[in-house]
Amino acid sequence: MGKLVLYGVEASPPVRACKLTLDALGLQYEYKLVNLLAGEHRTKEYTLKNPQHTVPMLEDDGRWIWESHAICAYLVRRYAKDDSLYPRDYFKRALVDQRLHFESGVLFQGCIRNIAAPLFYKNKTEVPRSKIDAIYEAYDFLETFIGNQPYLCGSGITIADFSIVSSVSSLVGLASIDPQRYPKLNGWLDRMAKQPNYQSLNGNGAQMLIDMLTSKITKIV
Numbered sequence: 217m218g219k220l221v222l223y224g225v226e227a228s229p230p231v232r233a234c235k236l237t238l239d240a241l242g243l244q245y246e247y248k249l250v251n252l253l254a255g256e257h258r259t260k261e262y263t264l265k266n267p268q269h270t271v272p273m274l275e276d277d278g279r280w281i282w283e284s285h286a287i288c289a290y291l292v293r294r295y296a297k298d299d300s301l302y303p304r305d306y307f308k309r310a311l312v313d314q315r316l317h318f319e320s321g322v323l324f325q326g327c328i329r330n331i332a333a334p335l336f337y338k339n340k341t342e343v344p345r346s347k348i349d350a351i352y353e354a355y356d357f358l359e360t361f362i363g364n365q366p367y368l369c370g371s372g373i374t375i376a377d378f379s380i381v382s383s384v385s386s387l388v389g390l391a392s393i394d395p396q397r398y399p400k401l402n403g404w405l406d407r408m409a410k411q412p413n414y415q416s417l418n419g420n421g422a423q424m425l426i427d428m429l430t431s432k433i434t435k436i437v
């Protein structure tokens with residue numbers, strides 16, 4: 217097995233999804249902090265490896281891959297002892313893929329980044345209420361995805377759970393989850409919080425992002 221290095225920063229949801237996956241697989245890896253505020257992801261050295269200059273990025277024996285969903289899927293395919301975290305069965309895998317794309321397009325890009333980018337890059341301090349409404353719309357979908365199963369794709373945990381908990385655990389700081397309205401989502405989040413090493417791998421970073429966002433927001437308009 218080659219040497220694994222994860223490049224990231226704690227507050228980043230996709231970085232935390234990779235950490236949850238690496239830990240669930242019992243993989244040893246080096247963690248390299250990339251200071252985004254200092255522009256360390258924009259250096260020539262970094263962009264030669266990842267021209268999209270994003271975190272997370274995984275180095276595996278001198279080769280680089282970025283985009284958390286691709287990284288998590290790769291890690292399971294390459295290193296897992298069984299396929300439970302990312303099933304080989306075509307239909308089961310399609311279900312996991314659907315949830316991963318939902319995280320990528322709807323939760324991360326449509327909710328988190330859509331709110332965070334104007335705050336961090338344009339010095340905005342007000343958030344349009346429609347952006348908060350979009351979070352609740354996403355919660356409505358998640359409530360139905362979970363249904364009567366313990367995890368997002370059924371009875372076993374998959375990388376879709378790791379990916380989605382990484383963003384939902386930060387979104388709760390902007391749109392709280394009412395257990396009456398979202399009993400399934402609330403139960404799932406509690407279940408995820410009981411996963412091994414959850415707090416150090418995801419909980420602390422999720423709170424960091426909440427603090428970064430809420431310290432910038434003065435008003436929902």
Ligand SMILES: N[C@@H](CCC(=O)N[C@@H](CS)C(=O)NCC(=O)O)C(=O)O
Nearest residue numbers: 228229230269270271272283284285
């Ligand atoms: N969909 C990507 C999102 C990656 C992403 O946008 N990461 C942010 C931090 S949360 C980042 O690297 N921002 C710096 C930049 O885009 O230059 C993934 O899942 O890896």
